Amino acid sequence: MKIHEYQAKEILRSFGVAVPNGRVAATPEEAGAIAQELGGRAVVKAQVHAGGRGKAGGVRVVSGPDEAAEFARGLLGGNLVTAQTGPQGVPVNTVLVEEPVDIAQELYLSVTVDGAAKAPVIIASAAGGMEIEEIAEHSPEKITQVHIDPLIGYQPFIGRRVAAALGLDAAQGRAFGALLGGLIRAFSEKDLSMIEINPLVVTGEGALLAADGKINTDENAHFRHRDLLDLRDAEQEDPLERVANERGVQYVKLDGDVGCMVNGAGLAMATMDVISQVGHAPANFLDVGGGGSEEQVAEAFKIIVSDPDVKKVLINVFGGILRCDVVANGIVSAYREVDVKAPIIVRMTGTNADEGAEILNSSGILVAVAADLNDAAAKVAEIG
Numbered sequence: 562m563k564i565h566e567y568q569a570k571e572i573l574r575s576f577g578v579a580v581p582n583g584r585v586a587a588t589p590e591e592a593g594a595i596a597q598e599l600g601g602r603a604v605v606k607a608q609v610h611a612g613g614r615g616k617a618g619g620v621r622v623v624s625g626p627d628e629a630a631e632f633a634r635g636l637l638g639g640n641l642v643t644a645q646t647g648p649q650g651v652p653v654n655t656v657l658v659e660e661p662v663d664i665a666q667e668l669y670l671s672v673t674v675d676g677a678a679k680a681p682v683i684i685a686s687a688a689g690g691m692e693i694e695e696i697a698e699h700s701p702e703k704i705t706q707v708h709i710d711p712l713i714g715y716q717p718f719i720g721r722r723v724a725a726a727l728g729l730d731a732a733q734g735r736a737f738g739a740l741l742g743g744l745i746r747a748f749s750e751k752d753l754s755m756i757e758i759n760p761l762v763v764t765g766e767g768a769l770l771a772a773d774g775k776i777n778t779d780e781n782a783h784f785r786h787r788d789l790l791d792l793r794d795a796e797q798e799d800p801l802e803r804v805a806n807e808r809g810v811q812y813v814k815l816d817g818d819v820g821c822m823v824n825g826a827g828l829a830m831a832t833m834d835v836i837s838q839v840g841h842a843p844a845n846f847l848d849v850g851g852g853g854s855e856e857q858v859a860e861a862f863k864i865i866v867s868d869p870d871v872k873k874v875l876i877n878v879f880g881g882i883l884r885c886d887v888v889a890n891g892i893v894s895a896y897r898e899v900d901v902k903a904p905i906i907v908r909m910t911g912t913n914a915d916e917g918a919e920i921l922n923s924s925g926i927l928v929a930v931a932a933d934l935n936d937a938a939a940k941v942a943e944i945g
Contacts, residue, residue: 607653619653755777828879844868858892878908885912887913
């Protein structure tokens with residue numbers, strides 16, 4: 562789960578990471594008052610779950626309270642469109658007003674999980690302020706990666722090693738080691754999936770300051786961290802993803818035209834692969850899980866067909882705990898409640914597959930039942 566910059570900075574501050582002074586505002590008047598408290602000159606930042614805010618006009622250095630209020634007025638209540646949001650943008654309901662930072666150097670620093678290494682990894686670069694993807698593509702030698710052994714955890718020598726790679730002097734290296742230690746403690750104690758500071762600023766006085774901050778939480782650990790769950794801003798999420806979450810199913814929006822409903826992550830990947838092999842691309846995938854009910858299947862079907870980008874639907878189910886007849890009844894029930902324009906292809910195997918196929922074939926709804934996955938892929942290519 563993503564959280565806002567101001568929320569991330571509150572967490573970082575609680576673990577000893579220095580951040581600029583500032584507060585969040587929900588109205589232009591509040592933004593102006595905060596700028597006044599900070600001495601007039603300030604930085605106003607739109608609070609959205611997307612990068613590229615500066616390039617999209619969502620960040621400005623203002624010279625006084627009136628300019629802060631006016632800039633906030635132009636942001637609040639509207640949508641900010643960045644390279645990461647798509648043309649619809651995301652709503653701006655708050656702005657962060659902070660003191661300006663005296664920037665001598667910009668660094669990049671993040672902590673995330675390396676799935677291949679099965680360990681946390683520190684990613685750092687002296688080329689801060691840029692998209693890390695651009696650095697990785699054009700100047701990979703500028704990126705340092707250091708893994709943390711889960712058995713021994715963070716040790717001071719790791720901080721010294723990363724500080725040396727960033728070209729920091731001895732005094733800065735000691736401060737950096739403490740800051741990195743705070744990041745690792747936050748990452749571990751809060752069960753986070755990512756912390757990113759870009760840029761980590763070296764000020765004119767040589768101090769280190771997190772000028773920006775992004776945090777992703779691990780939703781699987783929210784039962785241990787109810788305080789993090791309270792930070793969720795549902796308005797920043799894709800509307801269909803939000804509905805799916807409320808219905809207890811997993812939905813991910815993609816860029817293609819074939820809606821995918823499956824029961825299992827591995828099956829989802831195989832389904833998307835066969836769609837790609839026949840020259841199409843998935844518009845989404847929706848995982849009803851191994852133990853979904855007829856009602857969940859029906860809700861999942863409604864979510865998929867309500868996506869305007871979906872031109873065809875492929876339902877690929879391996880019956881186990883979730884029986885194929887339950888899936889079929891859910892599809893038929895939902896089909897009769899909504900206006901379905903996209904062709905439906907269904908491949909079912911496993912528990913009660915024959916019963917499920919019979920339910921679909923005798924239902925009177927327009928659905929093509931595939932014999933196997935290859936047949937389903939062929940029907941995706943042929944139908945519609």
